[in-house]
Amino acid sequence: MAQQQLTLPVTGMTCASCSTRVERGLKKTPGVESAEVNLATEQATVTYDPQQVQPQQLVAAVEAAGYGVISEQLELPITGMTCASCSTRVEKALRKAPGVLEASVNLATERATVTIAPGVADLSTLTAAVEAAGYGVIAPAAEEADEESEDAETLARRAELNDKRRKLIVAIAFGLPLFLLSMARDFGLIAPWFVGAARQMMDQMPGASMTEMMQHVAAHDDLLNWLFLALATPVQFFSGRDFYVHAWKALKARTANMDTLIALGSSAAYFYSLWLLLAGLGGHVYFETAAVIIALILVGKFLEARAKSQTSAAIKALMGLQAKTARVLRGGVETDIPLAQVRVGDIVLVRPGEKVPVDGMLTQGSSTLDESMLTGESMPVQKKVGDAVIGATLNRTGSFQFRATRVGKDTALAQIVRLVQEAQGSKAPVQRLVDQVSAVFVPVVLGIALVTFLAWWFATGDVTQALIFAVAVLVIACPCALGLATPTAIMVGTGTGAQHGILIKNAEALERAGKLTTVVFDKTGTITQGQPAVTDVVTSGDEAELLRLAGSVERGSEHPLGEAVVRAAQDRGLTLAHPKGFAAIAGHGVQATVDGRTLMIGSPRLMLESGIQLGGLEGAVERLQGEAKTAVVVAADGQALGVLGIADPVKSTSAEAIAALTRQGVQVLMLTGDNRRTAEAIGRQVGLVPAQVVAEVLPEMKAAEVKRVQGEGRVVAMVGDGINDAPALAQADVGIAMGTGTDVAMETADVTLLRGDLRSVPQAIQLSRRTMRTIRWNLFWAFIYNVIGIPLAAGIFYPLLGWQLSPIYAAAAMAFSSVFVVSNSLRLRGLKLEQPVRTAAPRREVASAT
Numbered sequence: 001m002a003q004q005q006l007t008l009p010v011t012g013m014t015c016a017s018c019s020t021r022v023e024r025g026l027k028k029t030p031g032v033e034s035a036e037v038n039l040a041t042e043q044a045t046v047t048y049d050p051q052q053v054q055p056q057q058l059v060a061a062v063e064a065a066g067y068g069v070i071s072e073q074l075e076l077p078i079t080g081m082t083c084a085s086c087s088t089r090v091e092k093a094l095r096k097a098p099g100v101l102e103a104s105v106n107l108a109t110e111r112a113t114v115t116i117a118p119g120v121a122d123l124s125t126l127t128a129a130v131e132a133a134g135y136g137v138i139a140p141a142a143e144e145a146d147e148e149s150e151d152a153e154t155l156a157r158r159a160e161l162n163d164k165r166r167k168l169i170v171a172i173a174f175g176l177p178l179f180l181l182s183m184a185r186d187f188g189l190i191a192p193w194f195v196g197a198a199r200q201m202m203d204q205m206p207g208a209s210m211t212e213m214m215q216h217v218a219a220h221d222d223l224l225n226w227l228f229l230a231l232a233t234p235v236q237f238f239s240g241r242d243f244y245v246h247a248w249k250a251l252k253a254r255t256a257n258m259d260t261l262i263a264l265g266s267s268a269a270y271f272y273s274l275w276l277l278l279a280g281l282g283g284h285v286y287f288e289t290a291a292v293i294i295a296l297i298l299v300g301k302f303l304e305a306r307a308k309s310q311t312s313a314a315i316k317a318l319m320g321l322q323a324k325t326a327r328v329l330r331g332g333v334e335t336d337i338p339l340a341q342v343r344v345g346d347i348v349l350v351r352p353g354e355k356v357p358v359d360g361m362l363t364q365g366s367s368t369l370d371e372s373m374l375t376g377e378s379m380p381v382q383k384k385v386g387d388a389v390i391g392a393t394l395n396r397t398g399s400f401q402f403r404a405t406r407v408g409k410d411t412a413l414a415q416i417v418r419l420v421q422e423a424q425g426s427k428a429p430v431q432r433l434v435d436q437v438s439a440v441f442v443p444v445v446l447g448i449a450l451v452t453f454l455a456w457w458f459a460t461g462d463v464t465q466a467l468i469f470a471v472a473v474l475v476i477a478c479p480c481a482l483g484l485a486t487p488t489a490i491m492v493g494t495g496t497g498a499q500h501g502i503l504i505k506n507a508e509a510l511e512r513a514g515k516l517t518t519v520v521f522d523k524t525g526t527i528t529q530g531q532p533a534v535t536d537v538v539t540s541g542d543e544a545e546l547l548r549l550a551g552s553v554e555r556g557s558e559h560p561l562g563e564a565v566v567r568a569a570q571d572r573g574l575t576l577a578h579p580k581g582f583a584a585i586a587g588h589g590v591q592a593t594v595d596g597r598t599l600m601i602g603s604p605r606l607m608l609e610s611g612i613q614l615g616g617l618e619g620a621v622e623r624l625q626g627e628a629k630t631a632v633v634v635a636a637d638g639q640a641l642g643v644l645g646i647a648d649p650v651k652s653t654s655a656e657a658i659a660a661l662t663r664q665g666v667q668v669l670m671l672t673g674d675n676r677r678t679a680e681a682i683g684r685q686v687g688l689v690p691a692q693v694v695a696e697v698l699p700e701m702k703a704a705e706v707k708r709v710q711g712e713g714r715v716v717a718m719v720g721d722g723i724n725d726a727p728a729l730a731q732a733d734v735g736i737a738m739g740t741g742t743d744v745a746m747e748t749a750d751v752t753l754l755r756g757d758l759r760s761v762p763q764a765i766q767l768s769r770r771t772m773r774t775i776r777w778n779l780f781w782a783f784i785y786n787v788i789g790i791p792l793a794a795g796i797f798y799p800l801l802g803w804q805l806s807p808i809y810a811a812a813a814m815a816f817s818s819v820f821v822v823s824n825s826l827r828l829r830g831l832k833l834e835q836p837v838r839t840a841a842p843r844r845e846v847a848s849a850t
Contacts, residue, residue: 015258016483025065040487066249079136093133171239182288232287265474300815326357365400428507472793476810485778488825493771501754509750513768523672534568539642628681657758702728
């Protein structure tokens with residue numbers, strides 16, 4: 001059986017050690033081919049063999065590692081079941097559906113209870129599985145669908161954030177007064193209170209000795225310590241409960257994580273102080289240290305959770321584009337239904353100002369659609385009968401009807417969301433080093449803390465001083481920043497790209513794009529529009545009449561050049577006649593009778609062979625050919641009337657894009673099947689010198705040409721849009737497909753440009769470079785913070801300067817480090833991608849069609 005992939009939303013992970021442990025636990029499960037856990041998205045992506053392992057066993061593996069899996073339970077009313085074999089069949093069908101963790105079907109109640117992974121399976125997925133098995137599902141009412149529309153994972157994450165907020169409030173409410181009172185006593189600000197206690201003693205016991213008075217004052221000091229204990233305990237065991245729970249789970253799994261460090265550090269301060277207090281040994285207590293450590297870590301974790309939720313803002317924005325309901329025609333009646341109930345083939349009605357619910361083909365009416373939310377293209381697009389419409393785009397003007405062709409997870413929006421989610425969940429190659437470090441980080445820190453404690457104890461004989469240094473080491477160490485450095489930047493970078501119409505398949509492609517030294521463009525459909533068009537009309541008479549006659553003859557032609565002539569005439573609103581006696585002259589042209597005149601349209605060679613003199617048109621023919629255009633002569637009754645210039649126009653933004661790449665230090669090459677003269681003419685129009693033009697390349701040789709350039713030690717991107725570009729896209733280090741091209745090209749490519757605008761190529765490179773720069777800064781901070789912070793906490797400067805890092809300051813630094821990394825990644829959301837500067841008006845010169 002083919003392997004399946006499942007994405008599980010995981011709860012309880014706090015640092016890179018957690019994600020590593022979950023990943024290791026999944027990989028140990030028999031039947032699991034691969035497992036990747038992303039700390040930033042808090043998701044595990046597992047590829048497994050369903051014959052060896054079931055989804056519930058994967059959930060059990062995560063839970064055995066000490067973590068949880070968010071799941072959602074749905075109940076489906078089933079129709080058509082008549083016996084036990086029916087319920088068994090439905091149950092098996094549901095269990096095979098992607099994202100289903102467990103399924104149980106009750107024949108008596110005719111209901112199926114299904115446990116799913118939110119975001120992987122939904123109502124439409126389950127309904128399709130039941131219907132494929134030959135049974136039916138009673139759809140919920142629209143009101144119920146609206147009530148259950150909120151994502152279960154979002155609710156779970158929100159509840160988790162609210163829990164963090166409650167525990168943080170308790171930590172601050174008790175920890176802040178404790179800290180202030182402790183500092184006041186340490187700085188002598190509570191001294192008047194002791195003096196008052198001594199005077200009270202003298203008034204009550206005039207003959208008391210100094211020893212008795214000091215004992216009385218000490219009793220009041222002990223009372224203050226008991227107050228400190230009362231304030232610290234709720235922080236330690238309510239606010240800090242999760243640290244203990246996760247540390248215990250890690251211990252049972254024979255490993256350690258960030259929670260282990262915090263639990264050990266705060267517990268050492270708390271229980272040491274408690275021992276001093278209960279044993280009556282006197283000495284300074286450190287209840288405030290334990291409480292403030294937990295409070296500061298909770299502040300950092302809360303801010304980190306808030307910031308992490310913003311890293312997925314692009315995905316949430318894309319998902320928010322989707323319409324909630326659709327208006328369909330069923331039985332001749334307009335009916336508003338939930339989006340999940342729209343089926344392929346439904347006739348959907350859209351009015352001005354409404355969103356297109358799903359993908360489809362326009363069948364009645366016309367309008368202009370705003371597609372900027374998906375493609376980034378600001379200009380509205382005109383739609384008429386026969387044109388494709390995309391779900392989530394906005395209808396600007398007219399009303400229309402369309403037939404649904406793609407619904408649910410098959411729509412363009414759903415595929416874009418899936419692609420971005422997969423990219424955000426992937427690991428960049430640079431993450432491998434981080435994973436290796438994170439796997440041993442916590443055990444190493446525990447060892448350093450133990451050595452620090454023993455070294456200072458033996459050196460000074462002061463257990464309290466040794467304990468302070470050890471606690472500072474435990475608290476300052478931060479594996480969180482290491483774990484978040486790469487995935488948060490990847491999430492924000494790929495999300496920012498999606499908002500600009502740049503879809504990046506995975507983190508590896510994003511990293512490679514930043515190293516590109518050469519970009520190879522296919523010509524047809526990439527640099528050019530990929531569709532021949534009439535660019536010049538040369539005649540001594542009426543241009544419109546010449547184009548009308550030529551268009552009337554070419555109505556019977558299927559040649560691309562003939563179709564270009566017909567389009568040009570129709571674009572001018574000309575009324576074309578019906579030709580008579582149409583005949584194609586293979587390789588040369590066509591002829592027919594229009595309005596009683598014998599017309600011949602074709603190459604200059606055809607005219608010469610037919611005895612038709614070009615006369616004054618020879619200069620125009622030579623000029624057009626010199627501009628790499630196809631010259632088509634129009635003759636009537638043996639006399640040349642004019643000449644048409646036909647070419648594949650260069651896109652208006654191609655020259656700008658190539659100039660932007662040049663400014664970025666990227667070499668540009670163009671591949672084309674044209675002859676050298678034509679290819680160089682096209683290259684000049686977009687700013688390429690002959691050395692940058694590779695001509696006469698057959699489609700099957702494109703991949704070999706890319707390989708040749710790679711052999712020169714260059715990191716190469718290939719940009720194309722056709723089926724014949726797919727091998728070259730796969731060969732390149734980074735394959736870039738135009739969103740206006742074929743599905744095969746986009747499936748092969750690492751990057752897809754939704755707009756079909758070449759200016760997105762330098763933007764994608766800019767985005768990649770900025771994202772990788774952010775990752776490098778994040779990793780630098782995460783590593784250098786620990787390299788410098790841990791020795792400082794261990795007291796490296798204490799013998800020389802008498803200065804030590806308090807555990808409280810260590811906790812503050814630890815909390816700040818992970819917040820800094822996430823916040824630094826969020827800066828990518830404000831990245832202004834380069835907009836090429838127009839240096840001159842676009843030239844009218846265009847390229848020949850190939």
